[in-house]
Amino acid sequence: MVSPEGEYPLIRQYRDWIQNGPSEKDPDRADFFTDGIVVLDTNVLLSLYEYTPTAREQVLKALQSVRQRLWLPHQVGLEFVQNRFRIITGRKKALDDAQRSLQNKLRDAKTSIKDARAFTQGLLIKYAQDTETSRNLDVEISNKAIEELLSGWSATLEAQVKRLREYDISISPGGQGDPVLSQVAALFGDKVAVPPDAAETRRRVEEASSYRFPNLIPPGFKDAGKGTSLASSGDFLLWEETIGYMANSPERSHLLFVSNDTKEDWYQPKGEGRSASRPWPSLASELRQRTGAELRIETPGDFYRGVNRFLDAEIAEATYAEIDRAAVSTVEMVVTEQSATCTQPPPDLIAAAFDAAGLDESLVDNIDDGSSRLIFIWWLIGVTAQLERRPRLDDEPDVSLAPATRSAVKPDPDWVPGLRLHLGEWPYRSSSWIAPWFAESVNRSSRRERKILQGLAAQQLAFELADQG
Structure with missing residues (x-):
């Protein structure tokens, strides 16, 4: 029997699996930006610490265009305040280590030149018995000449590394001096979820560890076994909390979830005729079944480009480059x-x-x-x-x-x-x-x-x- 919309029940029920995944050309994409609830994953908020001040200002201004639809789950807020200091510490350590690393590389460069000279001298003596040319190399490429050759370049590189100190963020554990923390707090205002009931959290952790993760049900199953059961259930706790929020109000018909996380417990690997990975179809199906809402998952780069396109936010191309770079940043917690x-x-x-x-x-x-x-x-x-x-x-x-x-x-x-x-x-x-x-x-x-x-x-x-x- 064909549905009133002219669609077979089989196709309608499993359409998330039949479709190839979200595309920027999807006709309903604009609805998620203009009418949807927007949830930013923890990694999106932490990325603000990795932008230059100019890029951060542009990104925060762009987020203002969706401020009325932003909602901060308790799990995201908790992970953000727990990890922000670790991100800042990692950034500071990278900048502190930069000067020493540069000195090591410059020292290695000098050693390599001297080794190359000695290697050539050895060849001259072994195969040509040319001791005169070998001695002349000590004069032509003397240790002093090597120092003079590299000194100008060394000074330039050291000055640039020293200049990077301007981009350091030094704060106290209490948050004093942290511009990002106050800006994020102002952005969300009172749209911050209260912590779930302790008994409900325990039930969700048990569901994740005993049923969902062993059966590889997204999201978050790749985190199984990492630390305590509570710590490894973070993604699932976020998912359950968001589903509860969407279910509480029928007018919340679209959810736009933005995250850097494209691991296999959020994204289905490419294959079966697909040339790229896609968010797991079961996530969209589960959200629709439990709340009646539609789901769209985007990476930060796609999201901010969508904000620019549908809401006329001005973001420079250089800022997009920073957004994409932060998504795969090597700065570690x-x-x-x-x-x-x-x-x-x-x-x-x-x-x-x-x-x-x-x-x-x-x-x-x-x-x-x-x-x-x-x-x-x-x-x-x-x-x-x-x-x-x-x-x-x-x-x-x-x-x-x-x-x-x-x-x-x-x-x-x-x-x-x-x-x-x-x-x-x-x-x-x-x-x-x-x-x-x-x-x-x-x-x-x-x-x-x-x-x-x-x-x-x-x-x-x-x-x-x-x-x-």
Whole structure:
């Protein structure tokens, strides 16, 4: 039987799977911009920290055109305030490390030129017995000439890296000095969801971990096993919260969800005649079934171009380039002492770090406190990567954890003097402060393990002191 609209029930019911996915030429696309509820994923808000001030101003002005239809789920708001400091710390660390990295590359360049000279001299002597030309190369391409050749370029590069400090954002953990936080708060106004009931959150987490994720039902199933069940259920909690909001009012007929996340738990991989991935059709079907609303998922670049097209927001081409670049940004969130205590490291990363340090994973059994144990593991992951004891793994986060510092003032009431470490094994006993979690791990280790751990910490401290000098 054909439906009144002239469409077979089979085609109507499974149309999300039959269609190829959203296109900028879809005739109903404008409806999502002019009449839809707009939900920005956490990564879209965090990307604001990665734009230049000019681009950020343009993007925030463009968002004003959809302000009346914006809604901030509790899950997005929570993740935004939890992760903003880590993003800023990662940005600051990248800028802090830039000067040292540049110096290392320039030093490598000088070494490479000298090696090339020595290589050529060796060939001249071995195959031509031409000692005179070999000696002349020492004069023509002298160490002084190499220094003079690179000095101008070095100065130019160093000036540009130093100029990047203008784009740093330095804030306190409380949010003072953070322009993005206040701008985002003003943008959403009172359209911020209240936290869901604790019992409902628990029910949703159990549904995700026991039913949806094992059956690869989007969204979020790729996060299964990452940290606690609550932490790995973030995408599903956002999804459920949004469905509840859409269902509460019949006039909410269109949902425009904007996200950088195009992993396989949001997007169906290309194949079956499709040349590109597409948002999972089951997401649109589920939203329609449970709320009666239509769903459109767009990346930030497509979304802002749509805002420009349908709402006449002015965004420069250079800003679009920043938006697209931020979507695949390599600036990583940084694991700090606060975040380390609630983030379980992946097993392969733990194994790689302990193997690189020459330690057995059973070492952590000596650390009684669970939070200290996690901080220690994350530090070992970070320091083995920082000191290039091992290659970084794919998607490995940066780590900002200091086991020791040298200063006249105690950095924190819980830190202990360097004298608490063993004589003859720690070079800064009389002039350092030691983090309590590191002191515990060292003093409960064997002599061999202590020497390894203190050696890594001493190298890390020397490395950072050299940067400051």
